[in-house]
Amino acid sequence: xxxxxxxxxxxxxxxxxxxxxxxxxxxxxxxxxxxxxxxxxxxxxxxxxxxxxxxxxxxxxxxxxxxxxxxxxxxxxxxxxxxxxxxxxxxxxxxxxxxxxxxxxxxxxxxxxxxxxxxxxxxxxxxxxxxxxxxxxxxxxxxxxxxxxxxxxxxxxxxxxxxxxxxxxxxxxxxxxxxxxxxxxxxxxxxxxxxxxxxxxxxxxxxxxxxxxxxxxxxxxxxxxxxxxxxxxxxxxxxxxxxxxxxxxxxxxxxxxxxxxxxxxxxxxxxxxxxxxxxxxxxxxxxxxxxxxxxxxxxxxxxxxxxxxxxxxxxxxxxxxxxxxxxxxxxxxxxxxxxxxxxxxxxxxxxxxxxxxxxxxxxxxxxxxxxxxxxxxxxxxxxxxxxxxxxxxxxxxxxxxxxxxxxxxxxxxxxxxxxxxxxxxxxxxxxxxxxxxxxxxxxxxxxxxxxxxxxxx
Amino acid sequence: xxxxxxxxxxxxxxxxxxxxxxxxxxxxxxxxxxxxxxxxxxxxxxxxxxxxxxxxxxxxxxxxxxxxxxxxxxxxxxxxxxxxxxxxxxxxxxxxxxxxxxxxxxxxxxxxxxxxxxxxxxxxxxxxxxxxxxxxxxxxxxxxxxxxxxxxxxxxxxxxxxxxxxxxxx
Amino acid sequence: xxxxxxxxxxxxxxxxxxxxxxxxxxxxxxxxxxxxxxxxxxxxxxxxxxxxxxxxxxxxxxxxxxxxxxxxxxxxxxxxxxxxxxxxxxxxxxxxxxxxxxxxxxxxxxxxxxxxxxxxxxxxxxxxxxxxxxxxxxxxxxxxxxxxxxxxxxxxxxxxxxxxxxxxxxxxxxxxxxxxxxxxxxxxxxxxxxxxxxxxxxxxxxxxxxxxxxxxxxxxxxxxxxxxxxxxxxxxxxxxxxxxxxxxxxxxxxxxxxxxxxxxxxxx
Numbered sequence: 089x090x091x092x093x094x095x096x097x098x099x100x101x102x103x104x105x106x107x108x109x110x111x112x113x114x115x116x117x118x119x120x121x122x123x124x125x126x127x128x129x130x131x132x133x134x135x136x137x138x139x140x141x142x143x144x145x146x147x148x149x150x151x152x153x154x155x156x157x158x159x160x161x162x163x164x165x166x167x168x169x170x171x172x173x174x175x176x177x178x179x180x181x182x183x184x185x186x187x188x189x190x191x192x193x194x195x196x197x198x199x200x201x202x203x204x205x206x207x208x209x210x211x212x213x214x215x216x217x218x219x220x221x222x223x224x225x226x227x228x229x230x231x232x233x234x235x236x237x238x239x240x241x242x243x244x245x246x247x248x249x250x251x252x253x254x255x256x257x258x259x260x261x262x263x264x265x266x267x268x269x270x271x272x273x274x275x276x277x278x279x280x281x282x283x284x285x286x287x288x289x290x291x292x293x294x295x296x297x298x299x300x301x302x303x304x305x306x307x308x309x310x311x312x313x314x315x316x317x318x319x320x321x322x323x324x325x326x327x328x329x330x331x332x333x334x335x336x337x338x339x340x341x342x343x344x345x346x347x348x349x350x351x352x353x354x355x356x357x358x359x360x361x362x363x364x365x366x367x368x369x370x371x372x373x374x375x376x377x378x379x380x381x382x383x384x385x386x387x388x389x390x391x392x393x394x395x396x397x398x399x400x401x402x403x404x405x406x407x408x409x410x411x412x413x414x415x416x417x418x419x420x421x422x423x424x425x426x427x428x429x430x431x432x433x434x435x436x437x438x439x440x441x442x443x444x445x446x447x448x449x450x451x452x453x454x455x456x457x458x459x460x461x462x463x464x465x466x467x468x469x470x471x472x473x474x475x476x477x478x479x480x481x482x483x484x485x486x487x488x489x490x491x492x493x494x495x496x497x498x499x500x501x502x503x504x505x506x507x508x509x510x511x512x513x514x515x516x517x518x519x520x521x522x523x524x525x526x527x528x529x530x531x532x533x534x535x536x537x538x539x540x541x542x543x544x545x
Numbered sequence: 546x547x548x549x550x551x552x553x554x555x556x557x558x559x560x561x562x563x564x565x566x567x568x569x570x571x572x573x574x575x576x577x578x579x580x581x582x583x584x585x586x587x588x589x590x591x592x593x594x595x596x597x598x599x600x601x602x603x604x605x606x607x608x609x610x611x612x613x614x615x616x617x618x619x620x621x622x623x624x625x626x627x628x629x630x631x632x633x634x635x636x637x638x639x640x641x642x643x644x645x646x647x648x649x650x651x652x653x654x655x656x657x658x659x660x661x662x663x664x665x666x667x668x669x670x671x672x673x674x675x676x677x678x679x680x681x682x683x684x685x686x687x688x689x690x691x692x693x694x695x696x697x698x699x700x701x702x703x704x705x706x707x708x709x710x711x712x713x714x715x
Numbered sequence: 716x717x718x719x720x721x722x723x724x725x726x727x728x729x730x731x732x733x734x735x736x737x738x739x740x741x742x743x744x745x746x747x748x749x750x751x752x753x754x755x756x757x758x759x760x761x762x763x764x765x766x767x768x769x770x771x772x773x774x775x776x777x778x779x780x781x782x783x784x785x786x787x788x789x790x791x792x793x794x795x796x797x798x799x800x801x802x803x804x805x806x807x808x809x810x811x812x813x814x815x816x817x818x819x820x821x822x823x824x825x826x827x828x829x830x831x832x833x834x835x836x837x838x839x840x841x842x843x844x845x846x847x848x849x850x851x852x853x854x855x856x857x858x859x860x861x862x863x864x865x866x867x868x869x870x871x872x873x874x875x876x877x878x879x880x881x882x883x884x885x886x887x888x889x890x891x892x893x894x895x896x897x898x899x900x901x902x903x904x905x906x907x908x909x910x911x912x913x914x915x916x917x918x919x920x921x922x923x924x925x926x927x928x929x930x931x932x933x934x935x936x937x938x939x940x941x942x943x944x945x946x947x948x949x950x951x952x953x954x955x956x957x958x959x960x961x962x963x964x965x966x967x968x969x970x971x972x973x974x975x976x977x978x979x980x981x982x983x
Contacts, residue, residue, distance in 0.1 A: 098637065098639065100642065101634040102626065104633075104639035106618065106623050107576075107618040108623060110576070280641070281643045282641075330641060363583065
C-alpha cells in the first residue's frame with residue numbers, strides 16, 4: 089500500500105523533460121512515404137467528376153487512395169453498439185463539410201504529395217450549406233444527409249431523444265411563474281499541441297503496425313480492421329503517447345486511410361496534419377442550442393421543466409447520439425425536478441463533425457442549467473444559493489432517467505462555494521445535508537419521485 | 546552549412562530557407578523540438594541559438610549557419626537531468642509532454658538570464674508557449690522552484706501530508 | 716522549386732542585391748515570411764536573407780554634460796526588437812510589448828517597418844512609436860537610396876528595402892497598449908506619444924489600421940487629454956478581427972490616448 093496517498097512521479101516524466109519520449113511524428117522508419125489529402129474546399133457540394141490519373145502519374149507519387157479502395161466505406165465508431173454508420177472514410181459523391189478528405193496521396197515527400205493532391209482533377213457542383221441548427225427543420229432548408237437533417241436512430245428507430253417523467257401538464261398548471269431561457273454554446277477546437285498524425289508500417293507477415301496518436305486505441309483498432317475487412321489480429325496499434333487529445337483524438341482521423349495507402353504501396357506511410365488542417369478539418373466540441381422552460385413556485389421550488397435541445401453534430405453523427413443521451417440524463421443538472429418533458433435532436437449541418445471533449449453533452453447542460461437557475465432566482469427575487477440548496481439532489485431523489493441518487497454532492501458543493509465566496513447562509517440552509525428529504529424539504533411535489541429502496545446503483 | 550547541435554558539429558545539406566526546426570527533426574534526427582504549428586504560435590519548437598531561446602520553425606537555417614544549437618536533449622539526460630528538468634518532474638509540470646521540450650528550454654533560458662521566482666515574470670517569459678494540459682500553474686511552480694533549488698526529489702514515494710481524505714465527510 | 720537565395724555580408728552588398736526590388740522577397744528575422752513559406756502561401760523566386768548583412772546596430776551618441784540632447788539615434792534595419800527595449804519610451808516600451816522574448820530576439824525593426832498588411836489583421840507593431848518620434852527612414856529601391864519621413868515611407872514600404880531609421884530622442888514619451896494575458900504575433904492596439912525638444916506633441920497608433928497611423932486630430936487637442944481621446948476616433952477607420960473587434964477598439968483608443976498624454980504631462 090506504499091502508493092496509496094503517496095505522490096508518485098509520472099512514469100513518463102523523465103522522457104518528457106529530456107526530450108526522449110517518442111511521439112508518433114518522432115518515429116522514423118526506412119522507406120517512409122509521406123501523405124497529403126485532397127480536402128473539400130466547399131461546405132456542401134456534389135462531386136460530379138474526379139480523375140486521379142494525371143496526379144498519380146506525377147514523378148514521386150506512389151499511390152492515391154480514394155473511396156474505391158476502401159473495402160467497407162462506411163463504418164461508425166458506434167457501429168459496435170448497433171448504431172448504423174453514416175460517414176464514408178473518404179468522400180464518394182458528396183462532400184458535406186469544408187475540409188472533408190476526398191483522396192490521400194502518398195509520395196516521396198510532403199511537397200510532392202501536396203502538389204499531386206492539388207493536381208487531382210475534380211469537379212464540384214456546389215450546394216447551399218446549412219450552418220445553423222435552428223434552420224434545419226425548415227421546409228426549404230438544404231437537405232444535407234441521406235438520413236434527413238436530424239439523426240433518426242435512437243432506440244426503437246426514433247428521431248428524437250425523449251425524457252418523460254411525472255406529470256408535466258400538472259406542474260405547469262400548479263406553477264406561480266413560468267420562466268424560460270435560451271442558451272447556446274459554440275464549437276470549440278480541442279487544440280492539442282500535437283496535430284493529428286499517424287504512421288502505418290506494412291510488416292513482412294502481412295500485418296500492419298500503426299503508430300497512432302489515438303486516445304482510444306481499441307476503438308481505433310476496431311475501426312481500422314472493420315474498414316479494411318481484416319481480422320483484428322492483422323492490425324497492431326502502437327499508441328499511448330498522445331501529445332494532447334482532450335477528446336479530439338477519439339475519432340480515428342488518420343489511421344485507416346494510411347493503412348490503406350501502406351497496403352497499396354507496401355511501404356510505410358506517414359500522414360501528419362498541419363495546424364491549419366487541424367483547425368479546419370479535425371472534429372470539435374459540438375455547439376448546442378438549448379431552450380429551457382421551468383414551472384416554478386414563488387417560494388423557489390421548480391415543479392417541472394420542458395426542454396428542447398438541438399445538438400449541432402456537424403456533417404456526420406459520430407459520437408453525438410451518445411453525447412445527446414448523456415445530455416438528456418443530466419438535463420436537470422445537480423437539481424431534482426420531478427416533472428419533465430425533454431426533447432433532444434442530433435442535428436446535421438455542413439460544419440465539421442463534432443465529437444468528444446471533456447464531458448461532452450454534460451458541460452453544455454451545466455452551462456445552460458446553472459445559468460438558468462440564477463435567472464430563476466433573479467426573477468423570483470431569491471438568493472441564488474437558497475434556490476440551489478432547496479432543489480439540490482438529495483439521497484433517494486431520482487434523476488431524469490430514474491436513477492436513485494445514493495450519494496449526491498450538490499448540497500456540499502453549493503455550501504463550499506458559498507463559503508469560498510464569504511457568504512453567510514441562513515442557519516436552515518447552512519445546516520442542510522445530503523441526507524434524504526424530510527420536513528420542509530419534502531414538499532408534496534417531490535414525494536412521488538423519491539426512491540425509498542436501500543439498494544444502490 | 547554547419548551547426549553545432551548539443552555540442553556536436555554537424556554538416557547541413559538542407560535548402561537554405563528550410564526552417565531550423567525541420568533541419569533538426571528531419572535531417573539531423575534531433576526530434577525533441579516539436580512541430581505544433583510551424584507559425585511561431587505555440588512555442589513547442591523553441592531551442593537555444595547561441596544560448597538564446599528562439600522559435601526554430603521561424604528561422605531559415607542559413608540565418609544561423611555556424612551557430613550553436615541546444616535542444617532539451619542537450620540540457621540534461623535521464624541519467625543526469627538538469628535542475629529545471631528535475632523540477633518539471635517533481636511538480637508534474639509535464640503532462641502529455643508535447644510542449645515540454647520548448648517549455649524546459651524557455652525556462653532554462655529564463656533562469657540562465659537571472660530570472661527570479663516572481664510568477665508574473667515567469668509567465669511573461671513563457672507567454673509564447675502553449676500548454677493545453679496543465680493550465681500552466683504547475684509549470685509556473687516548477688520554474689519558480691528551479692530558480693532557487695538545484696536538486697529535486699523525483700524518485701522517492703512518500704505519503705503526502707497534505708493529502709485530503711475523500712468521502713465520508715460529515 | 717528551387718529558390719535563389721542571396722546572403723549579403725554587408726549593407727552595400729544588400730543594396731546591390733536588392734536592386735530595384737522587383738521579384739525579390741526580403742527575409743530579415745524571418746518571423747513574418749517563414750510562416751508564409753511554411754504554409755506554401757507563396758513561392759518566391761529570389762530571396763534576400765539579411766541575417767549576415769551586418770545591419771544590426773544602434774548608434775546612440777553618448778550624452779555628455781553640457782551637450783544638447785538633440786543627438787540623433789540611428790538604428791540599423793536588422794536590429795532585433797529585443798535590442799530596442801532598452802531605448803526610452805515610446806520606442807523601448809513599444810518594442811517590449813511585442814509578442815514574447817523569443818520573437819523579439821528574432822524579429823527586426825526593418826521587417827516590422829516593411830511588413831505587408833496580412834489580410835486578417837493589422838501589422839507593424841513599431842510603426843506607431845516611430846510616427847510619434849517623427850522618425851526618418853533611409854531606404855533603397857527603384858529610384859535609389861533616399862531618406863524620408865516615416866509617414867511618407869509607409870505607403871510604399873513593400874517596394875523598398877529599409878536600411879536604417881533615425882530620430883531625435885524625445886523630451887518625453889509614453890506608450891499605452893491593450894493588454895492580453897497571452898503573447899500574440901501582432902499588437903492588437905497601442906498608442907505612442909512623444910514630445911519633441913520644441914514641445915510639439917506627436918501621437919501614433921498601431922493596430923488600428925493596416926499600418927501605423929498618425930493621430931492628427933488628437934494631437935491638435937493634446938492639451939486636453941479627454942478631448943484628444945475623443946478626437947482620436949476621427950483619425951482612424953478601425954480594423955476589426957478575431958482578437959479584438961472594431962467596436963472594442965473604438966472603446967479603447969480614447970482611453971489609451973488619454974493615458975499616453977497624461978503620462979507625458981506627468982513625466983515632463
